Amino acid sequence: MTKISLNLITGRTIQQGVSMEGGKEKKAYTKACGIIEMDPSDMKKLNVWKNTNVRVTSEFGTVIVKAVEATQGPHPGLAYIPMGPWANMVIDPNTYSMGMPTFKGVPIEVEVAINEPIYDSQELVRRACGLKV
Amino acid sequence: MANIVSDVICPFCGTLCDDLEVELSDDGKKILEVYHACAIGAEKFLHSQAEDRITRPRMMQEDGTTKEVSYEEAAKYTAKILCEAKKPLMYGWSSTSCEAQSVGHSVAEAVGGIVDNTATVCHGSSLIAVQDVGIPSCTLGEAMNRADRVVFWGCNPAHAHPRHMSRYSVYPRGFFTGKGSKSRKVVVIDPRKTDTASLADVHLQLEQGRDYELLSALRVAFRGEKLPDVVAGIPKDQIYEAADLLKSGRFVIIYFGMGVTQSLGKNHNIDIAIGVTRDLNDYTKAAIMPMRGHYNVTGSGEVLGWQYGFPFCVDLSRGIARYNPGETSSNDLLMRDEVDAVFVLGSDPGAHFPISSVKKISELPSVAIDPHLTPTTAVCKLHVPVAFVGVEVGGCCYRMDNVPIESRKVVDPPEGMLTDQEFLEMVLAEVRKCKGV
Ligand code: SF4
Numbered sequence: 001m002t003k004i005s006l007n008l009i010t011g012r013t014i015q016q017g018v019s020m021e022g023g024k025e026k027k028a029y030t031k032a033c034g035i036i037e038m039d040p041s042d043m044k045k046l047n048v049w050k051n052t053n054v055r056v057t058s059e060f061g062t063v064i065v066k067a068v069e070a071t072q073g074p075h076p077g078l079a080y081i082p083m084g085p086w087a088n089m090v091i092d093p094n095t096y097s098m099g100m101p102t103f104k105g106v107p108i109e110v111e112v113a114i115n116e117p118i119y120d121s122q123e124l125v126r127r128a129c130g131l132k133v
Numbered sequence: 134m135a136n137i138v139s140d141v142i143c144p145f146c147g148t149l150c151d152d153l154e155v156e157l158s159d160d161g162k163k164i165l166e167v168y169h170a171c172a173i174g175a176e177k178f179l180h181s182q183a184e185d186r187i188t189r190p191r192m193m194q195e196d197g198t199t200k201e202v203s204y205e206e207a208a209k210y211t212a213k214i215l216c217e218a219k220k221p222l223m224y225g226w227s228s229t230s231c232e233a234q235s236v237g238h239s240v241a242e243a244v245g246g247i248v249d250n251t252a253t254v255c256h257g258s259s260l261i262a263v264q265d266v267g268i269p270s271c272t273l274g275e276a277m278n279r280a281d282r283v284v285f286w287g288c289n290p291a292h293a294h295p296r297h298m299s300r301y302s303v304y305p306r307g308f309f310t311g312k313g314s315k316s317r318k319v320v321v322i323d324p325r326k327t328d329t330a331s332l333a334d335v336h337l338q339l340e341q342g343r344d345y346e347l348l349s350a351l352r353v354a355f356r357g358e359k360l361p362d363v364v365a366g367i368p369k370d371q372i373y374e375a376a377d378l379l380k381s382g383r384f385v386i387i388y389f390g391m392g393v394t395q396s397l398g399k400n401h402n403i404d405i406a407i408g409v410t411r412d413l414n415d416y417t418k419a420a421i422m423p424m425r426g427h428y429n430v431t432g433s434g435e436v437l438g439w440q441y442g443f444p445f446c447v448d449l450s451r452g453i454a455r456y457n458p459g460e461t462s463s464n465d466l467l468m469r470d471e472v473d474a475v476f477v478l479g480s481d482p483g484a485h486f487p488i489s490s491v492k493k494i495s496e497l498p499s500v501a502i503d504p505h506l507t508p509t510t511a512v513c514k515l516h517v518p519v520a521f522v523g524v525e526v527g528g529c530c531y532r533m534d535n536v537p538i539e540s541r542k543v544v545d546p547p548e549g550m551l552t553d554q555e556f557l558e559m560v561l562a563e564v565r566k567c568k569g570v
Contacts, residue, residue, distance in 0.1 A: 007341055009324070011391055012293035012426075017173035021145065021180050024484060025506045061488055072289075072327045078341055080325065085484045085491075085508050093487035096399070099257045099446060099462030101487050103395040105342040121484060122511040128488050129495035129512050132197030 003111045004046045006038070006079040008058070009104040010087040013071075020084075024121045033084035034118045035066045036110065039076040043067065048112050055113040056081070056090055058106050063089035063124075064116045079108065085121050089128065136161060142540040143174040144228070144523025147425035147533035148294045148301070150174065155543050164524075164544060171295035178543070181521045187506060188547045190517045199516070204551055204559065207500075207517050211476065212563030214498035215244040218474035220450045224463050225480030225502075227251040227427035230528020230540065233554040234429075234436045236561060237478060243564045245450040247472065249463045250433040251426070251480050252445045258394040259423045260434065260444050261458055262403030269410050271386070271420040272534040273300075278307035279418075282382030284320045286406060287344065287392015288424045291328035297424070302388065303332070309383070318378055322347065323392060335375055340366035342396045348405040351376050355412050385410075385419040394423075425533035427480070428523070432531035467493040475499040475513070478553060479522075483508030502553055519553040520546035528554070 015032035022028055036056055038046075046067075048054060054067045056079075063086050070080065081087035083103070092102035119127065126133045141153040155178060156166040164182050167175040190207035191199040202210075215221050223246045226234050241248045252260055262268075276283075283302050290297040298304055303314050310316040321333040324341040339347050343365030350364040354376035360369040379385050387410055393402040406421060413419035425431050434444035441447050443456035446463075459465055463482070466472045467490040475494045483491050484507060495512035502517045503510055510516040520526050525546035531537050546552070551559075 009341060009392075009396075011289065014172060014292045014295060017145070017293070018176045020484075021173055021176040023180060023183070023505060024481070024508060070325075072325045072330075075325045075338075078324055083485060085488070088484070088486065088491070089488050091487055093464065093468065093489050095459060095462065095465055096397075097459035097465075098261060098399055099253050099458035099465060100395060100399055101254065101464050101490075102397060103254070104392065105396050121508045122506070125483050125488070125491055125495075125508040126197075126511055129492050131495060131512060 001111050002047055003109050004042060005107065005109055006042060007077060008079050008081060008090065008106040008108045010081050010083045010091060013082045016082040016084060027120070030118060030120045033082045034086045035068050035081065037068055037070045037080040038110070039070050039073050039078070041076045042079070043069065046110060046112065053113050053116055053118060054110050055116060056108050056110050058090040058092070058108045060092055061089045064113055064118050066118060067110070079110065085124050089124070138541070138543050140541070141543055142523055142530065142538055143170050143177070144428045144521070144530065144540055145174050145177050146294050146428055147431060148297045149428050149530060149532040149538055150296050150300060151538055157544065162544060173295060178524055181504070181524045186547065187516070187518045188550050190515060193514050204556065207515060208556065208559035208563050210515055211500045211560045212567060214474045214500065215240065215246065215476060216564060216567045218244070218498070220472050221246040221474040221476060222249065222463060222466055222472040223247065223476045224249050224482060225251065225478040226433040227430035228479035228522065229429065229553050230522050230530060231429070231432045231436050232528050233522070233557055234433055235440070236554055236557040238436070238440055240557060240561050240564055241449050243561070243568055243570065245452065247450060247461055247466065248437060248447045249461070250437070250445050251430050252434060253463050254485055255391065255426050255430065256394055256423045257445060257458060257462065258399040259403045261400040262407060265400070266404050266407050268407055269414065269420055270422050270534070272536055273532065276386045276420070276422070277301045277305050277310070279309050279384040280386040281310060281317050282320070282379050282385040283317050284322070284379070284385065284387040285329055286322045286387060286389040287396070288388055288390025289323065289327040289329045290388070290424065291332070293390065293426070294424055302386070318382070320375060320378065335378065337367050337371060337375060344393050344396060344402045345398045345405055347372070348402070348409050351409050352412055355380060355416070379413060380416045382417055385413050385417060387419070387421040388424050389421065390424040422534060429530040431533055431535055432529065432537070435531050435535065464490050473497060477509055477513065478502040481507040481509045483512055502556060517556060518550065519556055520550050522553065526552040
């Protein structure tokens with residue numbers, strides 16, 4: 001299976017903001033934030049169609065999200081997951097003794113995971129915390 | 134005649150727009166329409182009316198289901214976990230009023246807790262840098278009336294502060310900027326061609342995480358010294374051009390966001406951005422301002438500042454106020470298992486902290502006070518829903534430029550629901566009882 005290495009950053013999008021205020025338990029929030037924006041050239045390298053589920057893995061964790069084409073590109077080599085619990089499954093929690101985790105600039109690997117489910121925000125964190133869902 | 138409430142404040146982002154109009158039903162109970170707000174602000178008002186809104190506190194049961202409890206029981210439970218803990222973390226505070234924050238701080242003092250706000254994952258780096266080197270800043274009104282060179286560094290207001298450009302930074306006609314956007318040159322520095330970058334006159338698409346290098350290069354360019362051919366992925370000619378563009382302005386304003394505060398370098402990135410601003414003042418007038426996220430995270434810093442002298446990460450567990458980000462900051466405390474209870478109000482660490490920290494919260498006695506269902510309420514032992522500040526109750530809030538603005542109540546909260554301030558007062562009374570004060 002092909003795997004590609006990218007540099008991950010996170011941040012706000014307007015869809016993230018709107019769906020967050022609409023309720024983080026709703027589908028719209030998963031649709032807005034349970035995604036990874038990739039440059040078309042990187043999608044080609046990975047051999048993945050738009051809107052396919054992929055597994056994102058870093059030194060710190062792993063998460064299933066939907067691969068979509070970059071909306072604010074081009075940015076080859078760079079991947080973007082909107083801020084939220086999906087991004088936070090893989091970002092670097094190190095604060096280097098100043099309080100702030102390293103939310104931007106995390107090395108990740110991406111591989112196709114067509115049959116894996118994308119959980120909604122509540123189920124995602126409950127599972128990750130070992131709580132009943 | 135339509136029942137319209139005017140001059141409503143939007144309680145979402147740090148832009149704190151104060152020109153909203155909200156149309157109510159004739160009996161004044163339902164919000165029908167929100168005018169002038171951006172999509173996020175409008176959704177916030179409309180969602181408060183959702184049919185499926187939770188209106189009573191709920192305790193999580195062993196089997197993962199929840200059980201409704203009264204506000205009195207909820208206040209007792211909250212007071213109990215705070216009093217029993219040696220070092221409880223009281224986190225959030227950015228989506229509530231200054232009045233509620235102040236009551237929360239009294240609780241924290243009584244139980245010897247740690248008070249930290251969302252700056253810890255947002256502009257904490259900026260606050261540290263400001264303490265190190267100071268900050269030449271201004272208000273948004275000054276920027277609107279004077280700034281003819283506008284820099285957005287590592288921030289994307291088109292998405293995160295949707296009306297910032299139209300109300301203050303790019304489009305409005307000000308006293309010395311009579312031609313609106315035509316009187317301004319906009320420079321965006323971002324590793325992506327963001328929607329803000331596509332509106333800019335100049336976009337420097339730097340390599341991610343190389344902000345410090347590029348900021349240093351600008352300082353070199355201002356002085357007319359030699360640069361290597363490429364810095365941070367940007368050819369030197371572009372850097373010299375950008376430096377000249379900024380120097381030639383009458384008033385430069387630099388807005389910066391998470392792109393610099395959350396990338397490696399963190400507070401040092403801000404140090405040098407402030408250095409750039411100081412340098413520019415040798416040639417023209419320049420100011421710099423953080424793009425604060427939550428509508429009242431600035432207020433939380435202000436209230437903590439005037440009460441304890443520090444804007445976040447305040448440790449009250451020893452009976453005096455201590456401050457040491459890296460030690461007394463939420464994520465470090467959680468990761469090192471240094472807190473034994475977690476109280477969250479007006480924020481969602483479940484969604485916005487690294488998952489390793491969220492796991493720690495789920496293992497501790499915990500309470501989340503939030504109008505919404507969130508990943509935090511999904512892992513905390515108790516969820517206390519409260520009225521929306523700025524929609525169902527007023528209160529003081531601080532805009533990103535430290536200007537206080539009184540938010541307004543538009544409708545009543547659902548029958549029997551408390552505001553966060555009322556709930557905190559109940560908790561305070563319980564805490565005082567159990568501490569015998
Ligand atoms: S820009 Fe910010 S404060 Fe203004 S309406 Fe939008 S969300 Fe509200």
